Each structure stands twice: as C-alpha cells, then as structure tokens.
Amino acid sequence: MGFRATPRVRSLHSFPGITVAQIDEEVAKLLQLKAQIGGDDGKHQFVLKTAKGTRDYNPKQMAIREKVFSTIIGCFKRHGAETIDTPVFELKETLTGKYGEDSKLIYDLKDQGGELLSLRYDLTVPFARYLAMNKITNIKRYHIAKVYRRDNPAMTRGRYREFYQCDFDIAGQYDAMIPDAECLKIVHEILSGLDLGDFRIKVNDRRILDGMFAVCGVPDDKFRTICSTVDKLDKMPWEDVRKEMVNEKGLSEEAADQIGEYVSLQGGMDLAERLLQDQKMSQSKQACAGLSDIKLLFSYLQLFQATDKVVFDLSLARGLDYYTGIIYEAVLTQAGVATVSTEAQNGAEESVSVGSVAGGGRYDGLVGMFDPKGRKVPCVGVSIGIERIFSIMEQKAEAAAEKVRTTEVQVMVASAQKNLLEERLQLVSELWNAGIKAEVMYKKNPKLLSQLQHCEESGIPLVAILGEQELKDGVVKLRVVASREERALQSVHIRHP
C-alpha cells in the first residue's frame, strides 16, 4: 500500500552455471522467508469459502446427483462395461504434451520434495496410461470421477474448476465403426433417459477436417491452430472466425472462404455421400476414409434406431490433440432449455444456458504414447459432462417445487411420555438389526410434536410410538404419518424396567 521495494531483486543472469539442486535450495529459502514474513505481508483475514470454481454439494444436490449417476451407470452397465479408478493426481510428465493449448489449465501440486505431480485434467489420459502400464489391449470400461481445470469458472452455467466426468471407452482392435456407433447409442440412451428435452449429437471426423484443410490450401503446420479456430464456431459467428483465421493466424482469404463453405454443411449419410463425390474433397484420401466411415456409422446407427438425433456437421472440431478419427458432441437444443425455463416460476431469466453435455471421439494413438515400444491400442470413447446436467436437474426440481427426500428413513421411533429413552433405544436397535431404516431423537424426553414434525419435514412415512400403556400391553403403536392411521403391533422384545 504505497510501499515501494527498496532492494532490487538481482537478475538471475548473475548465476551462470547454477544447478537444479541449487535452485531448489534457493527456492526453499525464499519460500521459508515468505512464510516468516507472514505470507501476505500481514494483511490477512480468514475467509470462509470453498476454493474458486468449486462448490460443496448439499444433501438435496446429492440426492439429485445420485439419481443422475444411477441413470448413467445403469446405461454403462447395460452395455457391459467394467469400471476402474485411478488416482486424482498423476506424474506431471504423464499429462505433458496431451492437451495442446489447454495444458496451461492443469493444476500442479507444489514441489514438496519427491515427484512432480499434477491433478488429472480428464479421465482419458489416465485411462491410456493405465492400459499401457498394465499392457491391456482390450477393455470396455467406465470411470466416473472428478477432474480439474484452472479455467475461468462460470458456475451459474455449470462450469466449474472441479467437475465430474462420466467416461465410457472401448479399447481394442475391432472392425470399423462398431464400437464408435455404440458410444453414440450410449449418449442417445443417457440423454433420452435423463429427460432433459431435445438434443442433437453432432459428428465429424478428424480426417475429414484435416482433408478439408488440405484441399482448401491450409499449410500443414497450420492444421491444428486453424482447427482450434473452427472449434469456436459454436460460440462465435463465422465472420469472427474468418477474421481470426486471416488476421491472427495468417491464412489466405481464399482458403478461409473455402473452409467457410464446407463448415456450413450439415446433414446425414446423404451429405457424406455427396462429399465423396465432391471434386475437391474427393482429392484427399484422408477425407474419403473419414467420409466412408461416417456412412458406415450412420448405417449402424439406423440399426440402433439412433439416427433421429445425429447430425453430420463439418463445423465440429474438438480441441484436444489426441483425437484421430470420428469426433462427436451432444448439445441440448434450445427447445430443451426453454422447457426448463417455462416450467420455472420466474420465467426466462432463470433458465440455465447450457452448451455441450457430452463429447468424445476416437484416439488411436494415445496409448502408444505411453508404451515404451509405441504399441498402439485403438480407443474410442465418450464423456458425459455431468455438471451442466446437474444444473438443469436442480433447476427443474426447484421449478416443480418437488420435495426431494435426502434420507430413506422408514420409521421414526418416538414416545408420547417421559422417561422412555431406554425403550426407544432398544426398539430402534431392533429395527436396525432387522435391516429397517430407522431413527430416534437424541433427547431423553423429546416432545411428541417435535418427533412428528421431524417426520413430516424429512418425509418419514411411519412412526412407532411407545407409551406406558403400550409397554404394559406388550405392543407398539405404528402410525402412518400422512393419514394418522394407527395400528398396534405386538412387541414382545422391549423390556420395561
């Protein structure tokens, strides 16, 4: 605050020949000094919050989350997937060189001595590392876990720094497009099952994109960067994308315009057919291979009754470096989002704007990057982006003013009179031992009213009421909370002192 540094920090060039060990020592000393100073020059105040871009889940949110997971896991299991788990952090070098420009978003752990570690950025790279490490060449697995990205959070739209991914992948050398079609079928089943409104699954192929770039005159070394500009077409109009290509990335106007024509195309098997006949496109072997596979894919999707939602869209260009073949992305269409907002009492302002809710593709080279001998294991997979789905489900639940139960308690053990704590504890214990979900208030002498209120608040359907007279008669009164209907049940076990 107005204080200016007196001793200028010397340039590091004054250390010719410094070693890593010496740097480590120097860094440790500096950080120790920082800790002594007090970390932030003493201006500190304790803040009660979660880390930026993260959130807690409260019991209601957890109840919704569990419902969503159960739909998704149910689908994965229906398709015969096994499950695995990997650690939340990996050796830093395991993640290096896998994410292109997004690598800057990786969370690193502090160098506390020992290995350099990073939090996982997705579940795909750890999966590939797992396959290579265990020399697995065939597996169909799902993995549901949190991943970490130091991105700009937009939490109202379900974009967090810590978020769940639900991944399903098929690894192995198989006949073309059969596992790929199953991945799309799975997206179709899950999005239909979750009842989120209408959706579209866009598909494209890295080879079609690369072939398109080649025939449009994009220089080889610009494929990746032009590809990531095309990737912005879902957020930016074509004019701006074109500008970025020409002004920032130095592409010729002709090339950009030719790309512009292709990326405006959308269709189905017929479009693939047409492009195979396209004079320019058909010059690229890569593009032709991709287009034939798109045709095959659509034929399998017909058998799976899933073509209604699938669109071949040449503007789809997923950012990650590791894709080699087909790529896809599912979006909830405006209709779906509108459904949510019309249900909401406060109308359109409340609507959750969501983009892509699932994505994936084929990555035949990734496992080979980890194998000492470079042996390849072809893979294709899909990742469901659950946070956006949670946001919608939460909003739907709120809009419908649904009462979400957060426990499954069946019976509350209560008493109408004083001094019956022991009898209540005995009875609740018997219920637990019999596998019945039961609760008792942790008070010696709770009021009957507060016990009944607890039942109503948390949706407990039954209350077992103990009283002096009942104990004498060897019975327990069981009351249905909603209807107040009562019935006396024999209870020979409760000892009455």
Added chain:
Amino acid sequence: MGFRATPRVRSLHSFPGITVAQIDEEVAKLLQLKAQIGGDDGKHQFVLKTAKGTRDYNPKQMAIREKVFSTIIGCFKRHGAETIDTPVFELKETLTGKYGEDSKLIYDLKDQGGELLSLRYDLTVPFARYLAMNKITNIKRYHIAKVYRRDNPAMTRGRYREFYQCDFDIAGQYDAMIPDAECLKIVHEILSGLDLGDFRIKVNDRRILDGMFAVCGVPDDKFRTICSTVDKLDKMPWEDVRKEMVNEKGLSEEAADQIGEYVSLQGGMDLAERLLQDQKMSQSKQACAGLSDIKLLFSYLQLFQATDKVVFDLSLARGLDYYTGIIYEAVLTQAGVATVSTEAQNGAEESVSVGSVAGGGRYDGLVGMFDPKGRKVPCVGVSIGIERIFSIMEQKAEAAAEKVRTTEVQVMVASAQKNLLEERLQLVSELWNAGIKAEVMYKKNPKLLSQLQHCEESGIPLVAILGEQELKDGVVKLRVVASREERALQSVHIRHP
C-alpha cells in the same frame, strides 16, 4: 555425481526488507530457470507409473470396493444419514492449525497465482467448514471420498497416500452419549456385516486422558506431546514409550510410572466405576466427567447389544488435535487376520497385517474455529478406514479363488454364421432398449467359439444365437451357457435383408 557447485548461493540475509511480492517474483524466475535447464539436469527418463503411494483400481478390485461400499452406505442409510460432498482441495488456511504435528503431511498445490490450496487431509475439517459456512447446527451426514496424506506409504498393509475415508457424523446439541453410542453401534454393524473376523472397539475420553496427565503430574503445556507418545502404545512396548516420555519429552520418572499404571488398564463399565473411586483420578473433575460419560455410554451400548466388542482402554489416545470428549478406535484382532491367512493357500506369509480399521470421537470445538462469532456446534463421528478392509477382502477373494464378476451382462448376442452383423446389432439394440444388459462382439464375423468363450470368461449366463434358419423361422435361440440347454424364442422384430 562428483560434481561440486561452483557459484555459492548467497545467504538470504542479504535481502533485508524483501517483500512477499519480490519473493514471488524471485521464485518464479528461479523456477523458470529450472525449467530451462531441464528440470532434472537432463538425466530424465519417462517412467510409466502412478504417483508414489497411490494405485489404480482394476475392475476386480472395483467390484470388491463396490461391495464394501454398499455394505457401509447401507448401514449409514439405515441410520438415517444424508450425504454431502466437498471439493478435493480447500483453502490452505482452512486446514491450518487443525492437525497438530501431522500438518507436515498435507499436500499443497503449487502457487500458480490466485488462492493457496491444499488437498484435504480428512473429511472432518471440510465438514466443520461446511457447517460453519452454511450455519448448519443439526445434521447427520455421511461422506465417502478420498483424502491425501504425504505419509510413508506401506501399500502391502493397505497404507496409501491417497485413500478413501467413509465418515459418519452427527452434529447438534443433544443429550449426552446418545449420538456417541450410535456411532459405536454403526462401527459394530459395519464390521460385523463385512465379515472380517473378530474385532475390538477401544474407547477412551480426552477428558480422562487429560485428567490422568494432570493427576500424574504432567505439566499443562506437555499434555499434547505426552498424549501423542501414549498414542504409540499400539506400535511400541511400554518400555520404549516410557523412554520417549522421560528422555525426549523431559517427563519425570515418577509421572511416567504413574501414567504407566493407568494406561495398562482395560475393562468395561466396572472399570469406569472403579476409577471414579480411585483416590488420585477422582481429584480431576475432567476425568470424573469423562468416566461418568463412559458409564452412560456402556449403558446405551447394552441397549444396542453392542457391548460384546467394546473395551474401555486407557491407553487409547488418538493423535488429532480436535477431539474434545470420547474417542474410539476399532481393530481387527489377531484371530480375524489369522482366519484370512489360514484360508490362503500360501499360509501365513500372505496374511495382511492390519491395525486400526475405524476411529473417531467427539469434537465439540472444531466448527467454532470456523465460525466468525465462535459459535460451537457439538459433533461426534466415526471414520471407516476402507483401504485396509479392501486389502483383506481382496486377499480373501484370492484365497478362496472366487470368480469375481466385473460386469453384469445377462445376454451375449452371437451368431453361428457369417454376414449377420446387422441382425446382431439390431437384436442387441432391442435388448438395450428393453433394459436388458447385453453385449455383442465388435467384429463383422466372429467365430461362435470365441463368442462362447467370452461368455465363460466373463460369466455371462445366457447367449442369444442368430442363424439363417432361425431368422427364416422368425426365432432366436437362447442358450444357457452353463448347461448348454437351448430354447427357441419368437423374434418378430429382426428384419432379415
């Protein structure tokens, strides 16, 4: 490697008045330099492994893990618990000052600009932060998640740096020992339910320990450090513990000997009774409060039919700073471990040596540490240490040569002849749409034998076989894999081209 540093790193004392901002700048420069040098002086080789102290779970291990979780979650739900989730990292300051000497084991994230973060060390501190942040004064919740400790891993004994905790806690102002007794009941139910052999639950109370230290003549400021020495009694003989107290911690020999007498005591309600009459112990008000509560606890445990496994043990002294009342720890007794090893084919060498599998206690002050006004929320809870239990279950499964199924597939859709891929895809899709767990091989023309072999390997009970004749007749042959029994089912839906 025989290389000696030439330029001595200057002492930091040459920076009087350096600011934190300048330190950060200096550190950033040094680390940049380190990165330029190559991180490890160029001696690098890519290593294919998980981070130290962590592991992957393969599908078999996951199947066992899910079974264990389902027992534990079943018990938590039976007792009416809700569930919450918190982020894997917290603001560093949230964890500061909660773990005493163990704080050095916390994983910090790298300072990449922004907040200073640490991986959670347990689920209790995040729970307390959650309660304070949301001003919750009453909740019964469970939380199952991974926690992180830079400890010395001993993975064969189930000690990892990344490991699961399964926590159940009751927060709220209630009558003494009722929620505490329920926590012990839960440990009893879970350890019985998992069938891990015999176990003991040791209980003690922080107030009894503190009172004992006071009447034995331990100076006030040595309570915590003497307590952590007592905590080593489950790993070290008394002689060594006594030596540490006297030689390292400077306790008088008399005080140490008096402590020695007390900490050898074990018993039940009778022991609490006896100590309440003990001339020395009864001088401490704290100890008497603790002893009365132990008596009350045992009376409730009798009603819960759980006293058979519970021992009042004065040597139990859990390390964490935040406990204020009753503490407990469950151990599998040798008998249990022996059961595992006798079942194993290779005998005793294979046995997993396990210590504590659950622990917990009362921490009435922790939430108040987070509340701006210091408002207290009394809490008691238990944490199940699942990794050791996994180790035992895995070994048991291996010893019993049990076939662990890793998928739930009910039907394999197969064909006996060539060129029936489309028909197989159509049928499997119909099964999926009907909610049946089904698989198909991703080959155009797989051999019937390899399709059947897959069923046997992964335990799929049924195979639906398509053939030319069946398609003409409009049927599908359904075969029971184990018995080879077959039946023809009508299948009007499959179009045969």
